[in-house]
Amino acid sequence: MDNKKMYSGWFLVPALTIFTLFFIVPMVVSLFFSMTVWNFTDFKFVGLDNFKMFFTEKSLNISIKNTLIYAVLTCGLKVVLGILIAVFLTSAIKTKNILRSIVFFPNLVSTIAVGITFSALMHPSKGLFNKVLENIGVPAIDWLGNIQIALFSVVGTDVWKGVGVATVIYIAGIQSIDKTFYEAASIDGANSWKQFLNITLPLCRPAMNSVIILAFIGGMRTFDLIWAMTGGGPGFATDVVASIVYKQYAAGFYGLSTAGNVVMFILIAVFAFPLQRYLLSKEVN
């Protein structure tokens, strides 16, 4: 009996080695270094000072608020817009293959390229968006220069780029629903809104859960789009935890930077794990 257990246990070794070496060890090491002030030659243990600084200084802790706003908004918009587009694209329209490609296309472009393109489009005086607004008589908007709007401009760009993935997952979910449900429902006299509410929505729940989790975690750790569009500016208005971590590293504050990574890990863990548990408990079997 024991031999059998040992035998199957050996199969775990390769995976466990890799996981320990590349995930567990760096995690423990970074937890330690987040409590030090270090450079590449030596370190000084400072306890929780780095975390204290991270949570008390405005230029650092604004990133936590921004990260949450960013994650919730991008996730919510992708979930809602994604399912609407997916339902539309699974209905009986002739050009659906082309339309599906078009919806997915932004996702194939490099994030940095998207960021640079949109910051050009959002240029306050020369950008296409404001030129269009000007022509229809709406006053120009300072998309990336106004601290009240900048974060939402980036959120909008992120949704434009990422909604394609959500749509594709939804389409897969919707297509796997048995057609007989719809037949039965229409015989019972359910209109398409009722069919959507009572058949499509509950039965593509697994797809929706994947979208929520993917979009939320993706939003929590976003960096490239923010960096390409605003660099965290104006001031610190669009700084998220990842960009703050990057900046602290650039400044040579390695301890603070490591602490930021730990904060980000904890943030994701604290929000993502309960969220996932909750979503799975709601799934219809």
Add this chain to the structure above:
Amino acid sequence: MKLNKLLASVLVIILAAGGAVGCSSKSDAADPSAETSSAAEAAPAASNEEAADKKTEPKETTLSLLIDGDVSRAGFDAVAALAKEKLGITVEVEIRPGGADGDNVVKTRLASGDMADLCAYNSGSLLAALNPSEYFIDISKEDWASRLDDTFVSAVAINGATYGIPMASAQAGAILYSKSMYKELGLTVPKTWDEFIANCDAIKAAGKTAILGTFADSWTAQVLYLGDHYNVAAKDPNFAKDFEAGKTKYASSEAGLNSWKRLAATSAYYNKDSLATTYDDGCDIMANGEAGHWAMLTQSLSNIYELYGDKVNDIGVFGIPGDDPNNQGLTVWMPTAIYGNKNSDKTEDILRFMEFYISDEALNAYAGAVLPDGPYCVKGYELPDTAYDAVKNDMQAYFDAGKTVTALEFQTPVKGPNCPAISQECAAGLTSAEEAAAAYDADCLKQAVQLGLDWK
């Protein structure tokens, strides 16, 4: 559904772990363009061996140089061409980004042992943050190092070791102004801050951009504040020392807070799209006389000269005005320095190149290609007569009168890395002078902690 759960759990674990681990690896990867060096270095190593046979000939070799793409390279290229002819040293230039991205590339490549043979990087506080004794060649024992100007040496020396040679001329952080616009509106060069603001009002009233903001490159936002250091030092000569010791702060000292007040006062005069205007745009705008003032480093004169030639002489320079009309001075920046990679296998060639770079012959070649933005940091080498008007007439007067002081970052290693963002907020009118000063003090505290200074 079980498979779904399993799949979802695995996804969550991978993503979450990636969030923590992936981010640090992201900064390690830093910049794909920085990867090109290994291939470039492999080739010359082979040719090195062949050349070793004929000892009488100067060794043919190739050195790589990592440099910020925003820095004007015309002068450097001229010297490099001469070095190829005289020393047999070919310099291969690798471009890196400036700002925080550039810091990341430099720090990552130093830490991973992947630095080019020569590294062009700031002197002063930013150098101190690189831990240079670990990576760069100490040149203080070389004979030719005595040619270096003492002020410059103090900006590249740490604990008695000297690391760099000046890549370009010294420069100033000052106000560039459009002479033609001044003439058109009948303005005179201001001697005090109030006169400066009056000039701005006049330009603004004429419907033109009074002060040019190029805050899309956020480092440009800090020049006005940093360049005001002459006025800070005039009021409180011990400011730099006390600041490093943690005894005085910007928010609590009158002289220091004044700098931030001046920056905040300019917020009414910037171009509307200042947050989307880049440094490169700024050079175009100033060369074409489309803005009245630009608080900028005078290195931009060379950028403008390269693009527009003689139009550069339409630009004048004055030091950031203070309160005393009889004591207007200039805050001087030590130039970017070139450092030799201690861990390169070509240290001798690096030293040969560095010695050559500050020889009169090389400086002549440099000055032949691009004019200086200020005095050279080599003893006994004079400014050529052909210098830009702004340098020859406007700036030289400050040097002659002894009314110059180096920027704070060359006097103390404490410089807050968020200075650009804090200045950007303050100049854009998003924060008050007091808030910006307090934020900058808090930012400097982080640097003090990293440097092991005992700040309260």
